[in-house]
Amino acid sequence: MVPATTLTPAIREEIARLGRADIMVGIPSFKNAATIGYVVRAAHAGLVQYFPDLKPVLVNSDAGSPDGTQRVVIETEPPDYVERILLVRPTNRLDRVTLTYPEIDGVGGKGAALRTIFEIAAALDVQALVVVDSDLRSIVPEWIELLAGPILKGGYDFVAPLYARYKYDGTITNTVTYPLTRALYGHRIRQPIGGDFGVSGDLVRHYLELDDWTDDISKFGIDIWMTTSALTAGFAVCQTRLGAKVHDPKDPGSDLGPMFRQVVGTILELAAAHPDAWLNIRGSHDVPAYGFERIIDPPPLEVNAIRLLDEFHEGSITVADTWRRTLARENADMVLELADEAGKAAEKASRTLGVGGEGGSGASAPTTIEMAEALGSFHFPDDLWARCIYDLIVATRRGDVETGPLVAALVPIYFGRVGSFVIENRHLTTSAAEERVERQAREFELLKPYLVERWRALDADGAGA
Numbered sequence: 001m002v003p004a005t006t007l008t009p010a011i012r013e014e015i016a017r018l019g020r021a022d023i024m025v026g027i028p029s030f031k032n033a034a035t036i037g038y039v040v041r042a043a044h045a046g047l048v049q050y051f052p053d054l055k056p057v058l059v060n061s062d063a064g065s066p067d068g069t070q071r072v073v074i075e076t077e078p079p080d081y082v083e084r085i086l087l088v089r090p091t092n093r094l095d096r097v098t099l100t101y102p103e104i105d106g107v108g109g110k111g112a113a114l115r116t117i118f119e120i121a122a123a124l125d126v127q128a129l130v131v132v133d134s135d136l137r138s139i140v141p142e143w144i145e146l147l148a149g150p151i152l153k154g155g156y157d158f159v160a161p162l163y164a165r166y167k168y169d170g171t172i173t174n175t176v177t178y179p180l181t182r183a184l185y186g187h188r189i190r191q192p193i194g195g196d197f198g199v200s201g202d203l204v205r206h207y208l209e210l211d212d213w214t215d216d217i218s219k220f221g222i223d224i225w226m227t228t229s230a231l232t233a234g235f236a237v238c239q240t241r242l243g244a245k246v247h248d249p250k251d252p253g254s255d256l257g258p259m260f261r262q263v264v265g266t267i268l269e270l271a272a273a274h275p276d277a278w279l280n281i282r283g284s285h286d287v288p289a290y291g292f293e294r295i296i297d298p299p300p301l302e303v304n305a306i307r308l309l310d311e312f313h314e315g316s317i318t319v320a321d322t323w324r325r326t327l328a329r330e331n332a333d334m335v336l337e338l339a340d341e342a343g344k345a346a347e348k349a350s351r352t353l354g355v356g357g358e359g360g361s362g363a364s365a366p367t368t369i370e371m372a373e374a375l376g377s378f379h380f381p382d383d384l385w386a387r388c389i390y391d392l393i394v395a396t397r398r399g400d401v402e403t404g405p406l407v408a409a410l411v412p413i414y415f416g417r418v419g420s421f422v423i424e425n426r427h428l429t430t431s432a433a434e435e436r437v438e439r440q441a442r443e444f445e446l447l448k449p450y451l452v453e454r455w456r457a458l459d460a461d462g463a464g465a
């Protein structure tokens, strides 16, 4: 569906007041009062510092946060050097706008926030739109140049971020969106859902013309939808080196379930809808990167690996039926066997470390590495994971299980896969763990014929019916 143009009268008035702009920074937010001020300062400085001849605008698209996020956006002062040194030319005065975005068919979320940002960018006829997250701690003014430069100077339409991330950060990216985007469409985009993007005016207009919007895209499906839609329509894509991504951290076991369902539901549906964009692609190629290389150690992140394996095992009790209906038989068998092993490993580790079933309260929680040691040799193979994802593309096309329950049933398997990654890589540096991510991506490419074969078998069934 094409979402109805839902701009409120207040937003329309704002657009009329602004008239037009050359470059826009859009910031979605939901209860980010503590961090958004920093992001606004960095973006403000970046706009006037790097693009002094362009008319800039900054738009915050907020969920109606009760914590004063919008007030912070308006009241935050730009860095003093902007006022004292850079603003010698009044043309650079920055228009800074904050608004509460309308929901789309009753659904709000990051995607709905960005939809409003796209509509404003199109209405103002900007050449480049930069979107950045409001919980960023590591953004600096240069990010604006790094994200908009390839569009304004290099003629690109879509700029994806490249960051140094700690080995356990970005697990949805590492296990699904990176290897799958690469194997399906052939572009090695390392961070397809990084959240910080540059988009050309042409691509913004293309986004607004697409008619495949869903509730998941109104939420966290938006990032993979932006990336995939740029690729399937043949827009020029590149990457840009931003350094470290430091933001509000999330533990994959406790915070990432809903996000996983929205992101993976979206990537599966897009794959099922665009076979012409991937059926004939073999292998993959590098995607050019802009910006100077960085050497940084991203900050570490703790993961409750016991809980991940517990949840995997739990899945074999609650959603095994869906596994059987959506995975190829031999894959479902192997997954069930692994879930059983995961349950035993988690139980044993909990006993060894003296933690209660629910992660233990009171006594200090064991560290990631202690848990990984205690879990021992549990291993979820790369090729089985790739086959599972491919089975689900085919199942999405068949449609006899809806995408919602299908991806919900994948969550425990993903937990098992991430648990295995943490266990195997516990002694590795982040750059050595990166090699494991690459190995898994190559496995996706290697097994692509498995997907194509199953997809074509379905074509044949359809023809015979």
Ligand SMILES: Nc1nc2c(ncn2[C@@H]2O[C@H](COP(=O)(O)OP(=O)(O)O)[C@@H](O)[C@H]2O)c(=O)[nH]1
Residues within 6 Å of the ligand: 027, 028, 029, 030, 031, 032, 061, 062, 063, 108, 109, 110, 113, 132, 133, 134, 135, 194, 195, 247, 248, 250
């Ligand atoms: N407007 C709006 N923004 C949201 C919502 N949920 C998340 N965001 C914003 O989307 C960005 C990314 O969200 P975050 O929770 O940090 O996700 P992650 O960093 O991708 O794991 C942040 O700027 C959030 O403020 C929402 O419901 N509405």
Ligand SMILES: [Mg+2]
Residues within 6 Å of the ligand: 133, 135, 247, 248
């Ligand atoms: Mg974040």
